[in-house]
Amino acid sequence: MHSHGYAALSKSTPLEPFQFERREPGPTDIVIAIKFCGVCHSDIHQTRDEWGGSLFPMVPGHEIVGEVTAVGNQVTKFKVGDLAGVGCMVDSCGHCVNCDAGEEQFCQNGMVLTYNSKDKQGELVQGGYSNNIVVTEAFALKLSSKLDLAATAPLLCAGITTYSPIKAAGVKPGQKVGVVGLGGLGHMGLKFAHSFGAKVTQFTTSLNKKEDALRLGADEVILSKDPAAMAAAAGTFDFILDTVSAPHDMDQYLSLLKPHGRYTIVGVPEKPMSVAAFTLIMGNRSLSGSAIGGIAETQEMLDYCAEHNIVSDIELIPMQKINESYTRVVNSDVKYRFVIDMNSIA
Ligand code: NAP
Ligand code: ZN
Numbered sequence: 001m002h003s004h005g006y007a008a009l010s011k012s013t014p015l016e017p018f019q020f021e022r023r024e025p026g027p028t029d030i031v032i033a034i035k036f037c038g039v040c041h042s043d044i045h046q047t048r049d050e051w052g053g054s055l056f057p058m059v060p061g062h063e064i065v066g067e068v069t070a071v072g073n074q075v076t077k078f079k080v081g082d083l084a085g086v087g088c089m090v091d092s093c094g095h096c097v098n099c100d101a102g103e104e105q106f107c108q109n110g111m112v113l114t115y116n117s118k119d120k121q122g123e124l125v126q127g128g129y130s131n132n133i134v135v136t137e138a139f140a141l142k143l144s145s146k147l148d149l150a151a152t153a154p155l156l157c158a159g160i161t162t163y164s165p166i167k168a169a170g171v172k173p174g175q176k177v178g179v180v181g182l183g184g185l186g187h188m189g190l191k192f193a194h195s196f197g198a199k200v201t202q203f204t205t206s207l208n209k210k211e212d213a214l215r216l217g218a219d220e221v222i223l224s225k226d227p228a229a230m231a232a233a234a235g236t237f238d239f240i241l242d243t244v245s246a247p248h249d250m251d252q253y254l255s256l257l258k259p260h261g262r263y264t265i266v267g268v269p270e271k272p273m274s275v276a277a278f279t280l281i282m283g284n285r286s287l288s289g290s291a292i293g294g295i296a297e298t299q300e301m302l303d304y305c306a307e308h309n310i311v312s313d314i315e316l317i318p319m320q321k322i323n324e325s326y327t328r329v330v331n332s333d334v335k336y337r338f339v340i341d342m343n344s345i346a
Contacts, residue, residue, distance in 0.1 A: 001025070005130025005345065006319050007057045011049035014323040017345075018057060020126055023119075025134045027072040032084050032135065037128035038063025038154040038312070039338040040184060041245045042088075042268070044326050046116045050270040055116050061128030062088040062114040063156040065149055066342075075137045083143040085302070087156035088292050090114050090125060090139050102294040104139075129319065131342060141299055144306035151311035154184060154337040155302060157292065158312060162189035162241065163301040164293035165264040166196060169239045173197030178240040180224070180253055182209045183329070184312070185243035185266055187336035190216050191310055193241070201233070203253065206332055216313070216336075224252065235283070237261055247271045250287075251279045259283040264290050312337045318344030 007018035025031050043060035045051055064086040068078045078084055092099050092107035099107050112119050115127030127133075143152055162185050171177055177198040179189040186202070193200045194217030201220045202213040213221045222229045230252055237256045244267040254263055254275065263285065280287060293301065305311065313336045317325055325338040 007059045008047035027074040031070040032066040034066040036150040036153045037061040059126035063153045064128035065153045085141040102296045154312035158184040158188045160293040160298045165290035171196045175238040181243040184337040254279045262286045314339045
């Protein structure tokens with residue numbers, strides 16, 4: 001099937017217009033005409049090969065929403081005209097212990113990422129900065145028409161990546177939760193923690209984001225470069241979610257946890273970060289990580305968002321502005337997710 005979009009042809013070249021072929025849809029596949037696609041910092045890490053092993057040419061994009069234009073003859077979940085979404089994964093083995101547990105992202109036989117990955121036939125797959133996608137219905141998500149469609153796109157990655165660890169930590173009313181970094185993931189983490197009833201502190205390096213953080217649901221904003229404010233918060237947090245995309249000092253946040261408090265990293269800086277053992281042992285604190293979320297939990301998150309009217313705060317851009325938007329994301333100048341309007345390449 002013919003597709004067109006924007007791709008990185010190498011780690012050192014800007015994204016540019018690109019034509020390519022996708023597989024022909026099979027009996028359990030659907031075809032989605034992509035309307036909007038979010039811009040995740042992971043797209044930037046991967047197009048610039050900051051994690052190593054990037055596969056080119058690369059059409060990024062894993063916050064995909066659109067309309068179903070064709071369905072295979074065994075498809076049961078979707079019909080032509082339905083809204084559908086695709087997140088970070090498009091396939092997995094479907095029968096290992098982790099797939100059975102609903103954690104396809106940990107498939108023992110290797111899940112297929114939406115882009116920068118090869119499918120079961122060994123063919124390079126391409127993401128959502130494009131006009132269409134073919135995907136097995138098992139990895140496509142149902143979307144509510146009640147929510148703004150463009151602002152729904154970031155839920156497919158930023159949404160599930162923050163919802164999953166906040167739920168896993170058992171965040172509930174009365175607890176004190178911190179979110180580190182107010183970008184695409186951070187602003188969704190803030191919204192979910194607030195919605196789960198916690199008292200939320202937003203940590204930021206950008207003083208100019210304070211008013212926005214309060215509007216988005218923060219009870220308090222702490223500038224992490226302010227040593228006095230950081231010291232005053234020591235030992236008071238039940239849970240902290242770290243969404244920072246660049247290497248940073250984790251000890252300064254870990255020391256804010258109460259005894260038995262939990263710290264979960266979702267950001268993926270390109271270099272390893274160190275932690276002082278004393279910061280963890282003094283207080284029996286836990287340090288953990290979290291990768292996106294399984295398909296069933298992603299659907300649960302989307303349904304939760306439809307019920308509670310939660311979407312992303314977005315800046316809609318034409319595809320032609322993609323390289324400019326990357327520069328702004330890297331400079332922490334995004335409020336709070338860029339979303340590409342696919343009409344711009346129609
Ligand atoms: P983003 O929009 O760029 O947000 C990152 C935020 O981190 C920035 O807005 C900034 O917030 C803060 N920050 C940036 N550089 C910093 C530095 N040097 N020191 C301290 N704070 C800094 O990125 P995103 O799309 O939310 O993604 C965040 C990270 O999560 C990326 O590494 C991405 O690859 C990763 N990710 C992981 C998963 C997963 O499954 N675990 C899924 C998606 C993305 P302030 O201005 O408020 O300080
Ligand atoms: Zn992402």
